[in-house]
Amino acid sequence: MTTMPTPETANADASTRETMRSLIKHHAGAGLAFREDRPVPEPRAREVRIRVSKVGICGTDRHIWEWDDWASNRIPVGIITGHEFVGVIDKVGSAVTKYEPGQRVSAEGHLTDGIDYNSRTGNAHIASDTTIFGIDRDGCFADYIVVPEDNVWPVHPDIPDKYAAILDPLGNAVHTVMAAGVSTKTVLISGVGIIGLMAVTVARAAGASRIYCTDINPPRLELAKKLGATDAFDARDDSWIERVRKETYEGVDVLLEMSGAPAAMDQGFRALRNGGTAALLGLPAKSVDFDFNKHIIFKGCTVLGINGRKMWDTWYQMEKLLLSGRLELDDIVTHEFPIEDFERAFETMISGEGIKVLMNVNG
Numbered sequence: 001m002t003t004m005p006t007p008e009t010a011n012a013d014a015s016t017r018e019t020m021r022s023l024i025k026h027h028a029g030a031g032l033a034f035r036e037d038r039p040v041p042e043p044r045a046r047e048v049r050i051r052v053s054k055v056g057i058c059g060t061d062r063h064i065w066e067w068d069d070w071a072s073n074r075i076p077v078g079i080i081t082g083h084e085f086v087g088v089i090d091k092v093g094s095a096v097t098k099y100e101p102g103q104r105v106s107a108e109g110h111l112t113d114g115i116d117y118n119s120r121t122g123n124a125h126i127a128s129d130t131t132i133f134g135i136d137r138d139g140c141f142a143d144y145i146v147v148p149e150d151n152v153w154p155v156h157p158d159i160p161d162k163y164a165a166i167l168d169p170l171g172n173a174v175h176t177v178m179a180a181g182v183s184t185k186t187v188l189i190s191g192v193g194i195i196g197l198m199a200v201t202v203a204r205a206a207g208a209s210r211i212y213c214t215d216i217n218p219p220r221l222e223l224a225k226k227l228g229a230t231d232a233f234d235a236r237d238d239s240w241i242e243r244v245r246k247e248t249y250e251g252v253d254v255l256l257e258m259s260g261a262p263a264a265m266d267q268g269f270r271a272l273r274n275g276g277t278a279a280l281l282g283l284p285a286k287s288v289d290f291d292f293n294k295h296i297i298f299k300g301c302t303v304l305g306i307n308g309r310k311m312w313d314t315w316y317q318m319e320k321l322l323l324s325g326r327l328e329l330d331d332i333v334t335h336e337f338p339i340e341d342f343e344r345a346f347e348t349m350i351s352g353e354g355i356k357v358l359m360n361v362n363g
Helices: 007-011 059-066 167-180 194-205 218-227 240-247 262-271 292-297 313-324 339-351
Strands: 019-024 033-039 047-057 084-092 104-107 144-148 152-154 186-190 210-215 231-234 252-257 272-280 302-305 333-338 356-360
Touching: 019 339, 033 339, 047 104, 047 339, 059 339, 084 144, 084 167, 167 194, 167 252, 167 272, 167 313, 186 194, 186 262, 194 210, 194 218, 194 252, 194 313, 210 218, 210 240, 210 262, 218 231, 240 262, 252 262, 262 272, 262 292, 333 339, 339 356
Parallel strands: 186 210, 186 252, 210 231, 252 272, 272 302, 333 356
Antiparallel strands: 019 033, 047 084, 047 144, 047 356, 084 104, 104 152
16 A cells, blocks of 8 residues: 655655655565655765755666566665655765755765775776665655765756756766767667667767667657657668668667667667677666677677766766757656656656656655
């Protein structure tokens, strides 16, 4: 049974409560529950407490909602979910030196102690001890979240909350596009879900010469063209591959694989020219039967595995792109709901009616 707020508690100022509103993975099954009895967390010495303004629902949150095999083997029952957010610092720990109450911030959702090899050599995004907000520890679907000082990202005043709340997924798109070096290149984006659509506008802003997209969702393909794709194709018919190879001098320079679908991966590598670059972000649901000889070894291509966002290279790139005005995100961020209406928010996202769906917490 989902516990819903009363009008009085829903409208109360979160800062006056000893407990807070939150969305909890309340049982080993589908759905989340709204609770008002979670204690407001206290920051430790090098942590800040953030009063959450706005949050985004992502694909990981859908997995947790639906309680699929991955979620049931990873997510602890009782955790506060969510990891995409923007908010305002309301309290800092005794040893915090970089931030103060009143600052509007977001945060990198991957946490590490910063002592392993990758953390010490500029690759903390793939640290061996990584944990994640809303998965391994309490997340942001709540009035408050406590974040280590080193994970805080101050939000530029010219970036609105609706964009600042989705820096996490936007960072996935920016990292994938920038790692592949798309400037002046022909690009194929396979899979135009939320991050794939973001990749279209990022690749265009980054100077890609031509952008092709594939998916099985016609409205998303049309939106991809609106965002700057040269052309978009239904992946259920692979006749497009020959056409694209002819238009791009033996194949595209860059493949950005966002779908995780085995058929799309095969098509993408078939469309990639010899010596091209493939950046893989999409996660297959299970092991994939893949022709390494044909697609990688004999093709002589470079394959990049993309995970998360580079800390903090990607964040600086995102800020510069957003401030340039060249990113088109308004058609991607389609819906906003109050957090009390979370069930409708998730239904809108899961049904496909919405693309990027936000929830307002203390906006």
